[in-house]
Amino acid sequence: MTTSELAPHELRVLVSVAEARGFGAGAARLGLTQSAVSHAVRTAERKLGVVLFTRGRQGAAPTEAGARAVARARHILRLLDTMGAEVHAAGGGEVTGTVRIAAFRSAAVHVLPGVLDRLAARHPGVSPQVNIVREVGPGTTGEVADGRADLAVATLNPDTYPIPKGLLSGKLFEERYLLVHPASAPDPRGLPLVDWAENCSSHTRGWWRDQDWMPTATVTAEDDGVVLSMVAAGMGMAVVPELSLLGAPGGIVTRDLGPDGPKRQVGYVVAPGMAQGAAVRELIRGLRETPVGV
Amino acid sequence: MTTSELAPHELRVLVSVAEARGFGAGAARLGLTQSAVSHAVRTAERKLGVVLFTRGRQGAAPTEAGARAVARARHILRLLDTMGAEVHAAGGGEVTGTVRIAAFRSAAVHVLPGVLDRLAARHPGVSPQVNIVREVGPGTTGEVADGRADLAVATLNPDTYPIPKGLLSGKLFEERYLLVHPASAPDPRGLPLVDWAENCSSHTRGWWRDQDWMPTATVTAEDDGVVLSMVAAGMGMAVVPELSLLGAPGGIVTRDLGPDGPKRQVGYVVAPGMAQGAAVRELIRGLRETPVGV
DNA sequence: GGCGATCCATGAGCGCGGCTCATGTGCCGG
DNA sequence: CCGGCACATGAGCCGCGCTCATGGATCGCC
Structure with a gap:
């Protein structure tokens, strides 16, 4: 074997295949043939001595080694990409990129x-x-x-x-979490908690443990914006980070949780x-x- | 131009030319022709849009942009190099490389x-x-x-x-500096200071400023081992870090400089x-x- | 179970890019 | 002014990566 390290075009193929979850699809997004991609992946695997993708009926999925290789490939390609801008800046030129x-x-x-x-x-x-x-x-x-x-x-x-x-x-x-509840319900207790999938739960769970009351029910939303809309609609109360409250809809009351409140x-x-x-x-x-x- | 990013062989050429300080010499260490290197450098410069080396009678020296490019090139090549070992380790194999x-x-x-x-x-x-x-x-x-x-x-x-x-x-x-002087001269005062080019001066200068005495003269040595030999030979005293004293020659007395002594x-x-x-x-x-x- | 669909694998052949060889150009010292 | 040294340039060869065409495997479906 001439060289044992992967060529940039092979790196690109690995990344593309991983993102497209298939050889054919990966080829398409590179403007190549499925055949070329197949050859490239095989060559890469021979060079590295490891199977990088599990091929199956429903496309290709990276193995553990393959996932590593893909991450490193992206990294190397990015370094090659930005080399131009980087070198220009060093040559006294304007910062670009x-x-x-x-x-x-x-x-x-x-x-x-x-x-x-x-x-x-x-x-x-x-x-x-x-x-x-x-x-x-x-x-x-x-x-x-x-x-x-x-x-x-x-x-x-x-x-x-x-x-x-x-x-x-x-x-x-550091960002504090604030309690928000509908203006129509002055006491948040008794309202269901509207939680969101993001990091709210893990950051606030400890705080909840220290409280003397727990929400009656928990509803989970995907997005912090959705959480606020639900609160505004009176569907519950929530504990959200400060930043999420900028540009919040009306009809919402925020309450500071004090110095011991949850933070992130x-x-x-x-x-x-x-x-x-x-x-x-x-x-x-x-x-x-x-x-x-x- | 087909691609604007440098190919690995071009990166290798850049590194080699920089290290060999010349196109011909750089070519030799890669087993290439001077012509190939000239072409490669020119291509790289066209791709980046920057002059990477100043050519002269006495070889080639990297420009500022060229130096950056060379450092990045070494980095990328190393990443390519270690990719194999890296991926093996991820695949559950032994840690190698x-x-x-x-x-x-x-x-x-x-x-x-x-x-x-x-x-x-x-x-x-x-x-x-x-x-x-x-x-x-x-x-x-x-x-x-x-x-x-x-x-x-x-x-x-x-x-x-x-x-x-x-x-x-x-x-x-953290490593303390200790004062060492010949066993033959119980009082270091009056002896010349044997300093070394490494980091002793900057780390200990502040400490010297606070002392009520200064050495009569300063001799500079290249190596900490040489410093110790000179001290052992009675040619002066020195302030050296602890690690340098392991395996020091005989005939040397070390003196702790206390909690306020210089450290690194x-x-x-x-x-x-x-x-x-x-x-x-x-x-x-x-x-x-x-x-x-x- | 046969059949088609949908993947990936494989082999043959073409074309481009990078290499070498041969030669050209600029620069400096004697 | 000339010779040597170091880089530049051009022509041509060759390997490699691409495409095209085809084969093989696996699944869903009736």
Whole structure:
């Protein structure tokens, strides 16, 4: 075998197949033939000496080794991609390039715009791409770990999901949770709790344990915006983070839970290797300078 | 232009040319023709839109942009290189691969052996390569920043050399400086100070400022081992870190400088992207478990 | 159980890109 | 002014990655 390391086109094939969950579909999105993809995957597997995908009737799914390979492939391809912009900045040129940001909804809506505005003013050559990701499971941090984003705005509470080794992170600010209930129901007790799939449960569960009352029932919603709509409609009360309340509908009463109320840490997570990029560095600087924004 | 990103063979050429300081020499070490290298560099420059090397009578030197490109190239090539080992480990196989370690002399001699022994016992497939680097200028950290090492054992005192953004680091232990003088001269005062080029000066300068006496003269040596030999020979006294004293020649008296004596922080610095590698992670674990070793 | 559908695998052949060989160009020292 | 040194350039060969065409496996369906 001439070389034992994967060629970029093979890396691209791996990523594409993993995302398209099939050889044929992966080929299509690369503008290639299914045959080419099949050859490429096979070659890659021979080079690495590991089976990367389980082939089946319903397409191809990465093995554990394959998932690793795909994440690393995305990472390498991104490094190759941004090399141009990076080198230009070093040569005394303007800071350029794209930055892929993963953020949970409320941060994307209420924090990022200001930061990105100021970034655009300072560095017109930088074009950020924001991807809104639910903070469940791997969440926004997972996007960075898998090489799908360069920077994540994430919740950093260690009890939820540990930050994978090898990723840089930093704290931005602490966010309180507030209790909200319909203006029509002055006493939240007796109302069902409207919880949401995101991180509310794990961050607030401890707090609930210390309370002398528990909600009568729990309804789960997908989105914090939906939660607020339901509360506004009188369907229950909820405990939501501050940021989610910006731009909340009317008819809602918020109540501070005091110094011992639940909180969550909001921070950023950077892809290794990307933190050296000038554009990413500038963005982090902007995030750090951000007012708590509440 | 078909693709705007550099191909691996071009990355290799860039690195080789930078290290060999010339197109011809760079070609030779790759087993290529000078012509091939010339073509490759030109293609890379066209792709990036930047001049990467200044060509001259005495070979080629990287421009500022070129230096960046070379560092990134080394990084990408390393990621490609280690992909195989990485993926194997993920597939449930044994932890394998090479780890390139940059360390200053005393750490390499007195700390690493034990750590590497235990690493070898736990993971026979891992083969570490230790590179001893003077802790001057960029030092061991610079090796990591430039992609020549995966992990550095470095002094972390921020006043000496800041850790470049985008590198992960952690503290391992604190090391005291001790005063050493010849057994033949009970009072060090009056003896010339034998300093060494490494980090002694910056770490101990502040301490000297607070003393009520100063050495009559200063001699500078290249190596901490040489410093000790000179002290043993009665040529002066010195202030050296604890680790350097292990295995010191006879005829030397060490004196503790007390709780306010100079100290330095010893830690590790990891190349971004490498910290995800199983081998590197294991090595860091070993370093962390290391007894202070003095 | 045969049949079609829908995946992936495999083999043959073509074309592009990267290599070498041969030669050209600029620069400096003597 | 010339020779040597180091990079530049052009022509041509060759391997590799692509496509096209086809084969093989597995599932759902009646």
